[in-house]
Amino acid sequence: MKVLITAGPTREPIDPVRYLTNRSSGKMGYAIANAAAHAGHQVLLISGPTALDVPEGVDFLQIESAEEMYQAVADYLPRMDAGIFAAAVADYTPAVVPEQKIKKSDDSLTLKLVKTKDILGSAREIMGFRGFLVGFAAETENVEENAKLKLQKKGCDLVVANDVSRRDIGFDSSDNEAILVFRDRTELFEKAPKHDLAMYIVSMIGGAGVTTFKH
Numbered sequence: 001m002k003v004l005i006t007a008g009p010t011r012e013p014i015d016p017v018r019y020l021t022n023r024s025s026g027k028m029g030y031a032i033a034n035a036a037a038h039a040g041h042q043v044l045l046i047s048g049p050t051a052l053d054v055p056e057g058v059d060f061l062q063i064e065s066a067e068e069m070y071q072a073v074a075d076y077l078p079r080m081d082a083g084i085f086a087a088a089v090a091d092y093t094p095a096v097v098p099e100q101k102i103k104k105s106d107d108s109l110t111l112k113l114v115k116t117k118d119i120l121g122s123a124r125e126i127m128g129f130r131g132f133l134v135g136f137a138a139e140t141e142n143v144e145e146n147a148k149l150k151l152q153k154k155g156c157d158l159v160v161a162n163d164v165s166r167r168d169i170g171f172d173s174s175d176n177e178a179i180l181v182f183r184d185r186t187e188l189f190e191k192a193p194k195h196d197l198a199m200y201i202v203s204m205i206g207g208a209g210v211t212t213f214k215h
């Protein structure tokens with residue numbers, strides 16, 4: 001199968017030298033890319049800036065901002081059999097980015113932010129993707145309930161929900177624990193190395209017993 005995977009954080013420019021970002025290390029998405037390549041899939045990894053090495057045998061596209069990630073996904077997703085969206089994409093970005101560095105002046109500074117495009121939410125309706133769609137849900141409360149809503153709203157086949165309020169799993173840790181919400185069932189994947197969860201997710205893409213999304 002041809003598999004597109006997003007990973008890592010995005011960087012939203014404030015001015016030429018500053019940006020907004022988050023704590024995603026890319027470990028989860030890179031582990032999925034590695035597992036998918038080992039399973040014999042043709043993998044395209046689209047990633048924000050991380051300190052990780054690109055897994056062997058994986059095609060790689062480096063992006064910075066949410067808008068760049070949107071454009072890269074829109075270009076490639078329609079040709080893919082599966083899309084796995086592990087990136088922590090900024091939900092908001094500065095409305096205006098000045099060409100010059102913002103100078104220190106007043107005691108406070110207000111930044112106006114505007115919504116970014118929802119890449120996962122555009123996969124079905126806007127990008128016309130008909131393959132197996134996996135979204136992630138980074139939650140700090142009502143993890144399962146929010147993941148179920150995401151599954152419906154975004155037309156996913158699977159939502160992998162992790163509790164990012166915990167320090168031992170989620171962002172920048174080596175392990176993860178997740179609730180896997182399919183269209184017909186929910187499973188708990190107990191705390192384990194991200195590599196193990198990655199292999200499990202890869203084994204599920206288009207796997208037996210999973211109902212592929214139909215319009």
Ligand code: PMT
Nearest residue numbers: 024025026027028085087088089119120136137138171172
């Ligand atoms: O990178 P690590 O340090 O290993 O951390 C792993 C992780 C915690 C980042 C990962 O497991 C995870 O949960 N990734 C999703 C993070 C996130 O942004 O979740 P969300 O609930 O805000 O977004 C839901 C889904 O929509 C995600 O699939 C996300 O990729 C996607 N999204 C979000 C915003 C946006 N503008 N476009 C998107 O496609």
